[in-house]
Amino acid sequence: xxxxxxxxxxxxxxxxxxxxxxxxxxxxxxxxxxxxxxxxxxxxxxxxxxxxxxxxxxxxxxxxxxxxxxxxxxxxxxxxxxxxxxxxxxxxxxxxxxxxxxxxxxxxxxxxxxxxxxxxxxxxxxxxxxxxxxxxxxxxxxxxxxxxxxxxxxxxxxxxxxxxxxxxxxxxxxxxxxxxxxxxxxxxxxxxxxxxxxxxxxxxxxxxxxxxxxxxxxxxxxxxxxxxxxxxxxxxxxxxxxxxxxxxxxxxxxxxxxxxxxxxxxxxxxxxxxxxxxxxxxxxxxxxxxxxxxxxxxxxxxxxxxxxxxxxxxxxxxxxxxxxxxxxxxxxxxxxxxxxxxxxxxxxxxxxxxxxxxxxxxxxxxxxxxxxxxxxxxxxxxxxxxxxxxxxxxxxxxxxxxxxxxxxxxxxxxxxxxxxxxxxxxxxxxxxxxxxxxxxxxxxxxxxxxxxxxxxxxxxxxxxxxxxxxx
Numbered sequence: 001x002x003x004x005x006x007x008x009x010x011x012x013x014x015x016x017x018x019x020x021x022x023x024x025x026x027x028x029x030x031x032x033x034x035x036x037x038x039x040x041x042x043x044x045x046x047x048x049x050x051x052x053x054x055x056x057x058x059x060x061x062x063x064x065x066x067x068x069x070x071x072x073x074x075x076x077x078x079x080x081x082x083x084x085x086x087x088x089x090x091x092x093x094x095x096x097x098x099x100x101x102x103x104x105x106x107x108x109x110x111x112x113x114x115x116x117x118x119x120x121x122x123x124x125x126x127x128x129x130x131x132x133x134x135x136x137x138x139x140x141x142x143x144x145x146x147x148x149x150x151x152x153x154x155x156x157x158x159x160x161x162x163x164x165x166x167x168x169x170x171x172x173x174x175x176x177x178x179x180x181x182x183x184x185x186x187x188x189x190x191x192x193x194x195x196x197x198x199x200x201x202x203x204x205x206x207x208x209x210x211x212x213x214x215x216x217x218x219x220x221x222x223x224x225x226x227x228x229x230x231x232x233x234x235x236x237x238x239x240x241x242x243x244x245x246x247x248x249x250x251x252x253x254x255x256x257x258x259x260x261x262x263x264x265x266x267x268x269x270x271x272x273x274x275x276x277x278x279x280x281x282x283x284x285x286x287x288x289x290x291x292x293x294x295x296x297x298x299x300x301x302x303x304x305x306x307x308x309x310x311x312x313x314x315x316x317x318x319x320x321x322x323x324x325x326x327x328x329x330x331x332x333x334x335x336x337x338x339x340x341x342x343x344x345x346x347x348x349x350x351x352x353x354x355x356x357x358x359x360x361x362x363x364x365x366x367x368x369x370x371x372x373x374x375x376x377x378x379x380x381x382x383x384x385x386x387x388x389x390x391x392x393x394x395x396x397x398x399x400x401x402x403x404x405x406x407x408x409x410x411x412x413x414x415x416x417x418x419x420x421x422x423x424x425x426x427x428x429x430x431x432x433x434x435x436x437x438x439x440x441x442x443x444x445x446x447x448x449x450x451x452x453x454x455x456x457x458x459x460x461x462x463x464x465x466x467x468x469x470x471x
Contacts (some may be wrong), residue, residue: 003425008095012102017031018232019103023111025223028216030058037213038128039430040327043198043419044205046129053124053136059132060140069116073152074099076153078396080161081154081393092391099158101230113228116148119176125325126184129194130201130418133425137400139187147183148399151175151390166379167386168346168361169238170354171228173283173338177260181332182394185323190402191398191411193322195418202324205430207267216278218247218401219276236352239286242293243278249297250277251323258303275330276304280338284345292345303337304329336387343383375393 009014031054039051060068068085075083088094088109098108120140127136154160155169169175193199206209226244229235255265280300281293289294308329312318318328322445346363348370355361357377367376402411417424 003281007215008097008104010097010102011104012231014230015101018236019101019107019111019227019230022223023107023114025220026111026114026118026227026292029220030054030114030121031437033216033220034118034121034125035213035460036209036278037217038125038325040206040209040211040213041204042128043202043421045423045429047426048422049133049425050124050128051430052426053128053131053133054121054274055136056133057120057140058117060468061120062113064115064141064144067118067452069149070112071143072149074108074112074157077159079158081150083149083153083157083159091350096258097374098230102442103230112152115172115176116152116277117146119124119148119172119180120144122176122180122331123184123187124329126188126323126327127191128324129198130322130412131191132413135191135405135411136400138405138409141185142401142405143398146401147394148175148179149392150397151179154389155386160463162382162386162389162469165382166360167382168287168342168379169283169339169386170285170287170342170349171225172280173279173342174386177279177282177331177335178339178387178390179394181327181330181335182391183205184325184327184333185321185399186398187402188323188393189321190399190406194324195415198418199322204268205452209273213265218274220246220395221247221396224278224325225282229286233353235286235350238290238350242285242288243281245290246281246293246297246300249276249294250280250301253298253301254305257302261309271327272308272330273301273305276300276334279331279334280341283335283338284342285345287350288345289347289350292347296341296345300334301339304334307333335420338362339383339387340380341447345378346379359378 035051035054038054039047042050066088068087070192071086072083075086078084088105094109095104096105098105099106099147120143123143124136153177154162155167155175157163157367165176176468194202200338221243222240226236226240230241251270251273254271254276258269259266277297277300280296284292284296308326312326312329342363346361346366348362348366349361351361352358359372360370360371362379363377364373364376364380367373367379405411413425422429
């Protein structure tokens with residue numbers, strides 16, 4: 001008898017190969033995607049720090065993920081919202097069939113790990129330009145352990161209470177985007193703002209580099225949504241097509257609104273519309289028709305535009321929190337919007353293809369058409385319960401984590417170090433050969449000085465008689 005291990009009978013090599021490729025595409029969204037997007041989108045003195053926050057988070061999350069994070073998120077049930085902590089490193093466990101799909105746990109751990117990593121990196125977007133890096137080093141493993149694993153288990157694990165209730169979150173509109181948006185905004189409140197002059201002027205140091213990162217983010221979403229059926233079937237094809245259709249529509253909608261109200265198409269605005277489209281379609285990618293994806297793109301390019309460009313400028317409460325990359329709008333609001341629209345447009349046959357259960361997951365519009373209004377309203381109710389749960393978990397857990405960390409290290413860098421930036425934090429500069437001048441300091445744009453406009457500054461500039469003037 002041969003003692004050499006062979007491939008298990010359950011293994012579908014095509015599915016396994018696609019899952020590994022999809023996971024790598026998601027990983028490339030972070031490394032180098034968001035690394036260079038953040039590095040190019042911030043003021044020059046923060047380029048190294050912003051990029052390094054992303055790189056550190058990716059590495060730290062992955063180490064924690066294989067030691068305890070994966071089993072907390074997808075392991076045996078400990079609580080209705082949490083799994084039992086355990087290692088995910090032993091060959092006997094790694095070669096067992098994953099909880100879904102025809103491939104081993106090793107592949108699933110890799111795939112889910114890059115999702116966990118990008119969630120922390122998205123949170124970093126709200127904290128760029130002032131967070132103490134030592135505090136960030138503590139924040140990443142704590143938040144992964146005591147926030148991300150709660151929502152991942154509840155919504156994605158077969159044993160999670162929201163999974164059993166029937167929530168639809170195809171690829172992370174709740175677990176990743178709503179979570180990162182709420183957690184980022186909450187953490188930004190506790191960390192505190194950037195220097196006043198940085199909030200007033202925060203010019204992107206390299207728009208072309210930022211666009212390169214945005215391009216990696218967009219194309220990487222092919223694996224982000226295309227990998228979640230856990231097979232290379234027609235559902236994966238539909239998810240990929242819907243992803244790009246919604247994103248293109250959202251980007252064009254955002255640019256059109258910029259042209260109508262600001263008389264000028266903005267590259268920065270286009271990137272914002274791209275991101276909100278990607279986020280909005282994520283909970284619905286493989287369970288809605290193509291025409292619904294286009295409608296979702298119109299909404300994702302307009303509603304977050306309105307909340308960012310109008311509501312935020314009028315709200316003193318929102319302006320108190322320095323959310324550097326506006327993750328509240330681009331991820332929390334867009335993710336919530338996607339979850340609600342999923343509850344409206346989810347097609348029963350497509351849900352049966354994905355979930356394996358017919359007429360359990362029915363969007364409201366289809367429920368009304370099929371004389372199953374009760375089922376449709378129930379689905380909307382579950383989607384709303386999921387939003388409230390994710391908001392509650394992330395506000396509470398993120399606040400407690402920040403309060404705990406500041407017992408040991410300051411959450412915010414000192415005023416002196418923030419004046420200097422990268423050199424003070426890391427002893428390194430991104431463009432040392434160029435000198436210290438802010439090349440874009442005198443540039444003018446309707447979007448102000450950062451990738452996501454410092455809306456409170458624009459509000460001050462545009463406010464006349466207490467009203468926001470949209471030119």
